[in-house]
Amino acid sequence: xxxxxxxxxxxxIMVERKRWSKQSRTILDIIYxxxxxxxxxxxxDIARETHPNISLGTVYRNLRxxxxxxxxxxxxxxxxxxxxxxxxxxxxxxxxVCHSVIPVDFMLNIGDIIRSTGHDVKRWDLKLIGxxxxxxxxxx
Ligand SMILES: [Zn+2]
Numbered sequence: 001x002x003x004x005x006x007x008x009x010x011x012x013i014m015v016e017r018k019r020w021s022k023q024s025r026t027i028l029d030i031i032y033x034x035x036x037x038x039x040x041x042x043x044x045d046i047a048r049e050t051h052p053n054i055s056l057g058t059v060y061r062n063l064r065x066x067x068x069x070x071x072x073x074x075x076x077x078x079x080x081x082x083x084x085x086x087x088x089x090x091x092x093x094x095x096x097v098c099h100s101v102i103p104v105d106f107m108l109n110i111g112d113i114i115r116s117t118g119h120d121v122k123r124w125d126l127k128l129i130g131x132x133x134x135x136x137x138x139x140x
Contacts, residue, residue, distance in 0.1 A: 021062075022051070023047070023051055023054055023058060023062060024062040024065060024066065026047050026050060026051060026054075027043055027047060027059060027062045027063065027066065028066055028071060028072070030043050030046045030047060031043065031066075031072050031083055031084065031085050032085045036100075037075065037077070037082035037083060037084045037092075038082065038083055039080055039081065039082055039083075040056070040059055040060055040063060040081065040083070041056070043059055043063070043083065044056050044059045047059060063083055067083075071085075072084060072085060073085075075092060075094075075127065077094055077099045077100070078099030080099075092126070092127050092128065093127075093128050093129075093130065093132070094127050094128070094129045094130075095130065095131055095132035095135055096129055096130065096131060097131050097132070097135035098132060098134070098135050100132055100134075
């Protein structure tokens with residue numbers, strides 16, 4: 001796991017050197033303060049409370065930048081992009097009825113995998129697709 005923590009630290013330093021704008025900081029905080037994934041328009045609505053002049057285009061641009069440096073990740077649920085915090089420590093449950101996405105804790109020992117295979121792992125994605133509790137209750 002050492003390898004991953006090091007690479008995340010380096011990423012954050014690079015972002016700060018690139019002049020971290022107040023708006024991208026806000027967007028990052030919004031994503032990190034929500035356990036559930038948010039769509040770009042949900043992020044836009046929350047960001048407008050503190051940055052009334054922010055545009056949806058700015059939100060999309062910042063989401064792309066934050067994703068490029070690996071601070072957030074994107075997954076698709078029912079054809080809509082949903083954004084989450086950090087790329088390495090979570091897996092996601094996806095409901096095939098209501099398309100909700102619920103992050104769950106899941107740890108892969110990526111350091112060991114890198115050492116044993118020599119594969120340069122940059123990110124991973126684990127989606128467990130099924131039916132959520134709420135939808136199951138509606139069915140019975
Ligand atoms: Zn559901």
